[in-house]
Amino acid sequence: MKKVFVIGMTAAVLMASTLAAATDVEDAIEYRQGVFNTIKWNFGPMAAMVKGKIDFDAAEFSRRADVVAVLAKLPREGFIEGSDVGETDARPEIWENKDDFDAGMDALAKNAAALADAAKSGDMDVIKPVFGELGKTCKGCHDDFRVED
Numbered sequence: 001m002k003k004v005f006v007i008g009m010t011a012a013v014l015m016a017s018t019l020a021a022a023t024d025v026e027d028a029i030e031y032r033q034g035v036f037n038t039i040k041w042n043f044g045p046m047a048a049m050v051k052g053k054i055d056f057d058a059a060e061f062s063r064r065a066d067v068v069a070v071l072a073k074l075p076r077e078g079f080i081e082g083s084d085v086g087e088t089d090a091r092p093e094i095w096e097n098k099d100d101f102d103a104g105m106d107a108l109a110k111n112a113a114a115l116a117d118a119a120k121s122g123d124m125d126v127i128k129p130v131f132g133e134l135g136k137t138c139k140g141c142h143d144d145f146r147v148e149d
Contacts, residue, residue, distance in 0.1 A: 025082045032078030042067045058122035065119035072112035076105045089147040104141040111137045
């Protein structure tokens with residue numbers, strides 16, 4: 001009887017840990033997608049200002065650049081093992097070329113911080129090239145590591 005109990009408890013623990021792992025993967029995907037969507041939310045109005053589609057508001061631009069600089073440090077932790085499947089646009093190359101992906105994440109954080117610094121100048125001539133570098137960084141990772149629609 002004791003063996004049956006131990007086997008039953010072991011099976012229950014294994015099932016619970018498998019379900020927890022699945023939830024962790026789903027949570028990781030949801031987390032990183034939320035961060036990237038929030039970056040996009042803040043990036044859009046800055047891009048419109050840089051392109052002259054909306055009036056440049058130095059304070060608003062700087063606020064959004066600060067937000068992006070903080071957010072840019074966050075997504076990497078959402079790329080856990082096993083989170084390459086499910087409802088995600090992440091390509092397998094992320095895990096196959098982890099060093100390259102990590103370098104892209106480092107560049108994202110570095111270039112977002114540089115934009116936040118440049119934005120404090122309130123000078124679009126200073127901001128524009130730094131914004132362009134951040135945009136190139138984003139595009140590079142999208143090209144290499146994201147399934148595009």
